[in-house]
Amino acid sequence: xxxxxxxxxxxxxxxxxxxxxxxxxxxxxxxxxxxxxxxxxxxxxxxxxxxxxxxxxxxxxxxxxxxxxxxxxxxxxxxxxxxxxxxxxxxxxxxxxxxxxxxxxxxxxxxxxxxxxxxxxxxxxxxxxxxxxxxxxxxxxxxxxxxxxxxxxxxxxxxxxxxxxxxxxxxxxxxxxxxxxxxxxxxxxxxxxxxxxxxxxxxxxxxxxxxxxxxxxxxxxxxxxxxxxxxxxxxxxxxxxxxxxxxxxxxxxxxxxxxxxxxxxxxxxxxxxxxxxxxxxxxxxxxxxxxxxxxxxxxxxxxxxxxxxxxxxxxxxxxxxxxxxxxxxxxxxxxxxxxxxxxxxxxxxxxxxxxxxxxxxxxxxxxxxxxxxxxxxxxxxxxxxxxxxxxxxxxxxxxxxxxxxxxxxxxxxxxxxxxxxxxxxxxxxxxxxxxxxxxxxxxxxxxxxxxxxxxxxxxxxxxxxxxxxxxxxxxxxxxxxxxxxxxxxxxxxxxxxxxxxxxxxxxxxxxxxxxxxxxxxxxxxxxxxxxxxxxxxxxxxxxxxxxxxxxxxxxxxxxxxxxxxxxxxxxxxxxxxxxxxxxxxxxxxxxxxxxxxxxxxxxxx
DNA sequence: CCACCAGAGCTC
DNA sequence: AGCTCTGGTGGC
Numbered sequence: 357x358x359x360x361x362x363x364x365x366x367x368x369x370x371x372x373x374x375x376x377x378x379x380x381x382x383x384x385x386x387x388x389x390x391x392x393x394x395x396x397x398x399x400x401x402x403x404x405x406x407x408x409x410x411x412x413x414x415x416x417x418x419x420x421x422x423x424x425x426x427x428x429x430x431x432x433x434x435x436x437x438x439x440x441x442x443x444x445x446x447x448x449x450x451x452x453x454x455x456x457x458x459x460x461x462x463x464x465x466x467x468x469x470x471x472x473x474x475x476x477x478x479x480x481x482x483x484x485x486x487x488x489x490x491x492x493x494x495x496x497x498x499x500x501x502x503x504x505x506x507x508x509x510x511x512x513x514x515x516x517x518x519x520x521x522x523x524x525x526x527x528x529x530x531x532x533x534x535x536x537x538x539x540x541x542x543x544x545x546x547x548x549x550x551x552x553x554x555x556x557x558x559x560x561x562x563x564x565x566x567x568x569x570x571x572x573x574x575x576x577x578x579x580x581x582x583x584x585x586x587x588x589x590x591x592x593x594x595x596x597x598x599x600x601x602x603x604x605x606x607x608x609x610x611x612x613x614x615x616x617x618x619x620x621x622x623x624x625x626x627x628x629x630x631x632x633x634x635x636x637x638x639x640x641x642x643x644x645x646x647x648x649x650x651x652x653x654x655x656x657x658x659x660x661x662x663x664x665x666x667x668x669x670x671x672x673x674x675x676x677x678x679x680x681x682x683x684x685x686x687x688x689x690x691x692x693x694x695x696x697x698x699x700x701x702x703x704x705x706x707x708x709x710x711x712x713x714x715x716x717x718x719x720x721x722x723x724x725x726x727x728x729x730x731x732x733x734x735x736x737x738x739x740x741x742x743x744x745x746x747x748x749x750x751x752x753x754x755x756x757x758x759x760x761x762x763x764x765x766x767x768x769x770x771x772x773x774x775x776x777x778x779x780x781x782x783x784x785x786x787x788x789x790x791x792x793x794x795x796x797x798x799x800x801x802x803x804x805x806x807x808x809x810x811x812x813x814x815x816x817x818x819x820x821x822x823x824x825x826x827x828x829x830x831x832x833x834x835x836x837x838x839x840x841x842x843x844x845x846x847x848x849x850x851x852x853x854x855x856x857x858x859x860x861x862x863x864x865x866x867x868x869x870x871x872x873x874x875x876x877x878x879x880x881x882x883x884x885x886x887x888x889x890x891x892x893x894x895x896x897x898x899x900x901x902x903x904x905x906x907x908x909x910x911x912x913x914x915x916x917x918x919x920x921x922x923x924x925x926x927x928x929x930x931x932x933x934x935x936x937x938x939x940x941x942x943x944x945x946x947x948x949x950x951x952x953x954x955x956x957x958x959x960x961x
Numbered sequence: 962c963c964a965c966c967a968g969a970g971c972t973c
Numbered sequence: 974a975g976c977t978c979t980g981g982t983g984g985c
Contacts, residue, residue, distance in 0.1 A: 392971085394972080
């Protein structure tokens with residue numbers, strides 16, 4: 357008699373063991389119908405054993421039947437998902453749910469795909485850093501490597517960059533390369549089938565394409581490797597860049613890690629060297645307190661637009677190029693901010709900026725809706741709070757309009773990207789003689805489309821003000837991106853307005869990211885932060901659960917940090933994930949379902 | 962008298 | 974997380 361371990365998709369970590377009917381020959385990666393509780397579910401065979409489980413705490417039931425003629429999950433893909441389940445502390449079941457097309461999880465109809473498709477792993481794992489701030493140069497190098505090493509997988513943090521890279525490939529290669537769909541549904545199903553059928557030489561796509569079932573891989577290219585876009589924004593919190601790295605190891609493939617700037621982990625590991633510091637005059641720091649009060653009708657308060665900021669904008673417009681005015685909405689939409697440190701008031705529940713409701717005389721969180729009274733003093737520095745002094749993007753529009761000659765366009769973009777080919781073409785046409793685009797960081801993607809001669813950050817501190825440990829890196833990499841992203845002319849001027857111009861992380865903009873990382877890594881090492889430690893953010897399902905998890909971790913010798921503020925959350929930094937996974941495992945058994953499962957976010961770098 | 966529903970309970 | 978069983982409700 358034989359038995360099989362079956363992964364039943366869900367938030368628990370353990371697989372379930374069943375007796376295998378005599379007539380079924382089970383292969384790992386096959387879908388199988390299994391009884392769970394009162395009903396039946398679709399499970400995935402993880403392994404087959406001949407010895408029954410020893411402890412006998414449960415009564416074995418009979419599995420079957422197997423749903424498809426051949427396993428849907430190839431062995432190396434299964435190991436990737438198992439590894440992901442351990443690394444991101446979400447379990448293999450959650451990994452399967454994110455990696456595979458929906459219909460495979462919910463529909464029992466047999467999927468008729470040919471048998472073992474996975475070719476033997478190619479060669480030996482190698483990794484190669486490709487850090488060039490000139491996008492065109494970097495892509496040319498990457499595409500040459502991909503052409504030599506097929507089949508390949510090329511990953512990008514956003515779908516638009518993936519599309520652009522796909523279009524960038526030489527025609528002969530592009531025709532054999534699949535652009536992985538960002539949507540689910542029929543498109544994904546078709547992409548999945550054809551990719552697994554070996555119909556493509558390569559796949560190009562956004563973060564989700566890391567799960568493209570190519571039968572073998574010779575090369576994986578991860579562009580903008582340090583981008584936060586590789587991290588999923590909702591549970592389970594995966595990181596596609598990290599998964600891609602693991603996949604390259606499992607496949608014995610060449611791993612190309614590229615971008616304008618490396619992540620902390622990669623910098624620590626490879627110390628990549630390619631970079632040219634900006635030429636003199638490309639970066640200018642300006643004190644925003646010297647801003648000209650550009651009064652906007654109907655808005656109280658002022659926008660701090662300094663003379664150098666406006667002068668550089670004018671120069672750029674005179675050259676017939678486009679100027680980007682960047683500001684972090686979080687620093688401006690929040691209408692209560694501290695005069696001394698510049699911090700807006702943060703929501704205690706979710707960490708977003710609170711907005712002032714004048715008529716009700718209270719604060720409301722812009723993202724979760726929580727209400728709070730106005731604090732007497734700034735909760736961060738105890739300075740004087742100011743109310744309603746921060747005009748938003750609308751005031752910026754008025755200022756931009758009065759700066760640009762009336763025949764040039766001014767565009768105010770809020771968070772959404774410019775989507776669709778038609779819209780992009782129209783935008784490109786209307787900015788053919790230059791103009792001003794004002795908006796949040798999302799407008800940086802316009803560097804790929806327009807000839808951007810000037811990028812100005814109205815409040816460069818806004819990003820670095822966040823409490824998150826990555827705040828400085830985010831601020832630095834965004835400024836770095838606004839300096840280099842796009843046409844490759846390398847003659848853009850960057851102006852950073854801030855309260856302490858040219859200090860701290862800003863200084864490293866003059867020399868490059870090596871200087872930034874040297875300083876930043878020193879600080880992170882002292883604080884046991886990534887990339888030296890893994891930082892876990894745990895969200896418990898209830899107060900009781902939070903207390904017992906924290907107790908279990910303390911018993912294991914770890915020191916959870918509980919800021920108390922977002923009520924059910926706490927943090928913990930660990931040297932290894934294996935140890936903490938063992939301590940947490942009891943909270944993730946299927947029997948714990950009524951208590952609920954904690955959701956963990958793992959910060960690797 | 963039974964269709965329809967929200968809520969409880971269970972999971973190798 | 975699903976899945977099914979339960980028991981209350983209400984329509985005719």
